[in-house]
Amino acid sequence: MIEDIMADADERMKKAIDALRHHLQTIRTGRAQTSLIERIQVEYYGTPTNLRDMAQISVPEGRMLLIQPFDKTAMNAIEKALQTANLGVNPTNDGKVIRLIMQPLTSERRKELAKQVKSHVEECHISLRNVRRDAMTMIKDLVKEKEISEDEQKRAEDKVQQLVDKFVKEADGVGTNKEQEIMEV
Numbered sequence: 001m002i003e004d005i006m007a008d009a010d011e012r013m014k015k016a017i018d019a020l021r022h023h024l025q026t027i028r029t030g031r032a033q034t035s036l037i038e039r040i041q042v043e044y045y046g047t048p049t050n051l052r053d054m055a056q057i058s059v060p061e062g063r064m065l066l067i068q069p070f071d072k073t074a075m076n077a078i079e080k081a082l083q084t085a086n087l088g089v090n091p092t093n094d095g096k097v098i099r100l101i102m103q104p105l106t107s108e109r110r111k112e113l114a115k116q117v118k119s120h121v122e123e124c125h126i127s128l129r130n131v132r133r134d135a136m137t138m139i140k141d142l143v144k145e146k147e148i149s150e151d152e153q154k155r156a157e158d159k160v161q162q163l164v165d166k167f168v169k170e171a172d173g174v175g176t177n178k179e180q181e182i183m184e185v
Contacts, residue, residue: 001142002156009135009160013167016127020171023120024178027113032059032102037067042081044074051078065100072096105182113182121175125168132164 025035038052051057055069055078067082069075072095079098082091088109092099105113139156142148148156 001147002139002152002159005135005138005156006159006163009131009163012131012134013128013163016124016131017167017170017174019127020120020124020174024117024174027116027178027182029105029113029178029181029184032061032063032065032100034059034065036087037065037082037085037100040081040085042074042077044077051081054078063102063104065102067091067098067100068096069098110182114179117175117178117182121171124171124175128164128167128171132160135160 025033026039034052034057038050038057040051041048042051042054043049044054051067054071054074055067058066058068060066067078069078075093075095075098079091079093082089082098082100087100089100089102092101136157139148139153139160143150143153
């Protein structure tokens, strides 16, 4: 029973870290990365579609993204979606491809992005604490039902706390790496 609770908590905490990584991938760092735009939703024949499913996205240069739509009629819809995505970059359309040229980030913008990273890391911490709370509640329920002893409860709670500490440290590491990437000139 305790093993099941621990396995569930571990799985949910891994998902929280994965969600954090996903959110941080969408934050612009000054370098061109396909992950910055591939999940942007484009209105394509009335259906929201991921950009990566509609076009080939490449990085021909360090600060440029090249978007080549599979269907040339979707060019305007893609351009509109890129403009509304609020990336801080204006797309240029030459009729065949769309180019996004990343301007170097200002120090003020870097600080804003670093705050966003910290905010996402804190949301991850909250998710981890919620998982811990759920696991602790399940353990206490086992004690109430006389399925485990109080000593086993204490050991299980210590294991849950160790698991939380491990994942909090991982989330902090992921956030620190992203902040360093953003602050890099």
